[in-house]
Ligand SMILES: O=C([O-])CC(=O)C(=O)O
């Protein structure tokens with residue numbers, strides 16, 4: 001068996017929104033199709049993958065380096081020992097060949113996107129949902145199909161007022177979410193606090209708000225916000241300072257006793273390990289948001305989970321960034337704490353299969369082969385254009 005072709009297309013996922021650091025007016029992503037010569041139901045098995053929002057499409061890197069490396073490799077070196085499926089770990093090693101360590105940037109997105117498509121193909125070849133394959137291979141065979149999800153939104157956009165912000169949050173609650181997220185740091189502290197008060201006025205008991213500064217703050221501002229936010233019972237205070245400023249993050253534990261979250265902009269096991277070693281993160285309350293689609297894929301994420309275990313962290317503290325079905329499968333198959341969701345953004349790429357509803361903050365994974373993209377009609381339509 002072999003990979004016969006890998007296609008990439010860059011799509012706009014632009015929208016007129018901004019967080020404290022970037023706007024999304026020119027945001028793109030790469031969609032990838034890994035086409036194999038394995039036939040299931042009379043058709044070649046094709047695995048699909050895409051990177052999450054926040055980093056841009058990676059077509060150039062893929063075409064220059066990563067796709068040729070896979071297509072030039074002896075196919076037998078990419079297969080499992082029995083020769084009856086692709087081996088994502090061997091494929092990863094081939095992708096990473098002749099790459100020096102450190103400096104994990106855009107290439108981690110390129111590899112993470114191809115890795116997603118490879119896992120989709122591997123689970124389809126085995127005829128299982130990816131979450132079941134992961135539970136079989138790396139767990140006790142018993143996935144937990146119920147996955148906690150929260151609704152990320154609350155971006156800044158032109159013409160936004162408190163009424164619209166409250167309507168947005170209420171609409172997430174009406175769709176079954178119990179935790180909603182808003183951006184901070186894109187307005188003054190006073191205005192951010194007024195927005196937080198507005199949102200809290202529409203939440204009921206058992207419903208919570210998380211806030212996300214997208215790495216905007218210097219140390220003093222992060223501390224000023226920490227003190228002000230301590231007066232609320234927030235679900236978390238996310239990414240206050242630069243993602244690699246572990247000392248800033250560590251300082252905040254002296255000012256913010258409630259849960260914090262970070263990690264979406266750390267792109268390797270080694271960077272995640274530095275966070276765990278040096279950033280004062282608290283295993284009993286803080287949350288880790290490493291996103292495999294941006295950080296070398298699930299092969300690397302498995303290394304990150306091993307690292308967390310060695311450092312005494314439960315994987316239930318992981319709620320990945322990105323709102324894609326890949327992390328939903330990892331959450332269900334490997335027992336993460338949940339996954340992000342963007343109910344109204346980055347469509348058709350984010351979200352759940354069409355049959356899935358959010359109930360009391362949880363979704364239940366349906367039985368679909370692979371990652372399950374074929375169960376989301378608008379997304380699968382776009383994917384089919386790539387593989388036609
Ligand atoms: O606004 C973004 O870049 C996305 C983000 O931080 C998140 O979903 O946590």
Ligand SMILES: [Mg+2]
Nearest residue numbers: 212238239264
């Ligand atoms: Mg974030």
